[in-house]
Amino acid sequence: MSAIMKLNKWANAHTNIGFDMLRICLGAFLFYKGVDFMAHTELIIGVLNPVDTFGxxxxIVHYLTMVHLFGGLLIVIGLLTRPAILLQVPILFSAVLLNFVGEMxxxxxxxxxxxLLLSLFFLVYGSGKHSVDYTLKMRM
Incomplete structure (x- = not known):
């Protein structure tokens, strides 16, 4: 817990609007991908069918969709940014890996x-000053 507090103090001292806009863009992109996954479920099933074990x-399709939808929204507003990104990292790592295993x-x-790189950055950096997390912390 103290490591997270140290990271938050460092991030708040070194923050600017550019990092917050980058976080909002990342969250919006992940939300968009969640909507895209929801609209094209059959494509994801087609990709996952060769490695399907036990149904x-x-x-996995529902996990991908829900994590991208709700995680993207949380990242956009800056609420629970690190836990939301922690759920995104395995999905994004698998997406990068899938390009090497399947068709590139x-x-x-x-x-x-x-x-993935932006998610890893914000996993360390946090949500920044222009976020719900920062506002809630200042009210305490």
Whole structure:
């Protein structure tokens, strides 16, 4: 817990509006991908079918969609940013890895890699000053 408090103090001392806009863009992108996954569920099922064991495909599809939708919203407003990103990291890492195991699609690879790198940055950095987390902390 003290490590998180130290990271928050460092991040709040070194924050600017650019980092907050980057966090909002990352959250909006993840939310958009959640909506896209919801609209194109059959494509995700097609990708996951070769590795389907014990019928986990539908559970994974719902996990992907819900984590991207709700995690993206939380990241946009800056509420529980680190836990939301912690749930995103395995998905984004798998998306990067999937491009090497399956068919390489450069656009998807670049999107997944940038989202993963930004997520890892905000996992360390936190939500910044222009967030609900910061506002709630200041009211306490």
């Amino acid at each position: 986990w495909t539908m559970i 699609v450069p656009e998807n690879f670049i999107q997944a890699l940038i989202a």
